[in-house]
Amino acid sequence: MTTTSEHTQSVSAATPSRMLRYLPASALIIDAALMTVVGLIAIVGRRELGIFASSASVEQQLIIAGPLMIVGWIVTIALLDGYHRDVFGAGTDEYRRILNASLLAAGITGVTCYLAKFDLSRGFFLMAYGLGVPALFLGRMALRRALHSARRRGLLRHRVLIAGTRAHVDEVARVLGREPWLGYEVIGALTPEYDLSEETTTGLPVLGNANEAASLAKSSRADSIFFAGGAVGSSSQFRQMVWELEQDSIQVVIAPSVTEISNERINIRPVGGLPLMHIEPPTWTDASRWGKRTFDFVGSLGLLIVFAPLFLLAATQVKLHDRGPVFFRQTRIGKDGHEFSCFKFRTMVQNAEAMVADLQEQQGQSALLFKMKDDPRITPPGRWMRRLSVDELPQLINVFLGHMSLIGPRPQVAREVALYDESMSRRLHVRPGMTGLWQVSGRNDLTPEEAIRLDLYYVDNWSMLQDLSILSKTMGAVVSSRGAY
Structure with a gap:
């Protein structure tokens, strides 16, 4: 150590x-x-x-x-x-x-x-x-x-120590590492005194024992210390640590073993001096109410009118390229597992579906969230439409009809849904969306695991304010074309 x-x-x-x-x-x-x-x-x-x-x-x-x-x-x-x-x-x-x-x-x-x-x-x-x-x-x-x-760029960051068992430390470190813009730089771990390891499973150095948190935080010049599961043995011991840390103006943060929960669902209610964390039920039921549906109906109708000239331009280019159909209609799985025909401008060659199995084998990917950069099936008009997400505009018709929402998880086909485990099935609690957290967070540059995590977070923590935030960020994601292919 x-x-x-x-x-x-x-x-x-x-x-x-x-x-x-x-x-x-x-x-x-x-x-x-x-x-x-x-x-x-x-x-x-x-x-x-x-x-x-x-x-x-x-x-x-x-x-x-x-x-x-x-x-x-x-x-x-x-x-x-x-x-x-x-x-x-x-x-x-x-x-x-x-x-x-x-x-x-x-x-x-x-x-x-x-x-x-x-x-x-x-x-x-x-x-x-x-x-x-x-x-x-x-x-x-x-x-x-x-x-x-x-x-x-590595500036204006908080130097952070994480105290707890190695498993809890790695869990907190992964969450902080996913979002570098939060500014937390994890410099080391503090583990219980019975743990003599020199580093955690993910390679984070163990600087000492958790019961020496105050002296180690001062010597390592930490700005904050996160206390995760297994960090201390009793409340009196933790209280003493807090008193010692406050003398050096080191911020104390409690990191409970609860992730992917929005702050709107968490309430701290002290009972007899004991702060109890109450977690409200998931909000996916609210995403099915009339307010969101009204927003989708009015929004899709307005956008269909605004983008009518762009519809005409895209349809003309698709038709003139190979004389094939303008729209690509594919059966997708919607809310509660109901099937619907999802509309898109056709951006691939006409036999694209027949080529999927061979491409999956070549790329070594599963059917779940299959995406391919430099896909040979994409046509020249399809490339600019995909880059600007114009190919997805016909899904406004699906939103207008109630099959989809403006914001929600990405609609998937039956073979992808067949691979869902119990947790992923929660995506089907809400209508699929034209855009969502996955799109404004990197789109196809995300790994399948990251995309699934964001979709599940959206389902469990839905709010209209979050929908408006995603909608405002979507334009920036589309203009930058980051992760679009």
Whole structure:
């Protein structure tokens, strides 16, 4: 096992990033700058558009109201923890706090002006807050994108130790390693004192015993320590560790043996001082309700109208290439195992299905999620349609008819479904989708295991907010053509 002194020497040159402490200040500066710009736009817009025209001079009001509104808005965001370091980088909590703080700031501004009898222009007020909230969202999105980009390059990362049994350590390390944009750099493991191994099964170095977590975290210059299963023997021992770690400002994270569960389904409820984690039932039943179906119906109808010219162009090119059928119709398995005819523009030669078995044998792939880069069956028109996902546009007809959804797991054929195990069968609880987590996360560049994991996560943790997020990311995935073939 690696000793503390040896490890200290090995990491002396690799100090943890301290630039993370400037994230809140960066966000505050961006927010203040955007609020100022939006305020100037609101002044010009109120004057030029004549919204709620009155005798009040917006320019004179700005001298008093402008700085107070900006300061009050920033203070409100700060009070609602909108600048807390933990909200940056992942999740929707950051945007929720911005929205709640903005609504609260607008309410306070309106009530204060009324009580003080201050003649604030209503047009300026509406434009300032109406444009300000989207502007703040865009600013935070830009900051998050810059943060993710830096972390993918190895910057602005948290140095992390994971304490627990080797199996639990590897499980947590795999989850953190899948998402490099989260910024967690696992530098080592701490195992129970009875485990004398020098590394975990996946090759992560064991730096020492878990009961020496405080001293080892300090010597290895860790920013955070994750406590997984088997890390400590009792609650009193863990409490003592937390007290020691807080002296060096080392963040403590509990990593229970629960994965692929969204935060919306997890509730922490303390009982007698014992924090109990309650996991709500899977939300796949909500994905079958009228709200999602209405969204699919209206969305598919609108998109069919918008993409009508593109439909005509694609259909013409397919027909002129080899005089074959424009559409490729294939029986797919939908919700609850029901079969339906899935429409696509034909992108392959007319005898493509007869060639599948030989290609699978050549590539050494199973029928499950079979995909092939440089597929010889694809026609010249099919290549550009696949690259831009135009070949899948006719599936809007399936969405309109209720066979599919705009967002969901990829529809599969019977021979693929026949290979499902019990867990994979959960994909059939919801309608298959034109796009989904698998597409915005890498599309065909993903391994079959990764694609299945994302589909199961979607089924168990469905929400309309997640659907809207996937839909917004789909355009970027299509434009970049990453993983499309």
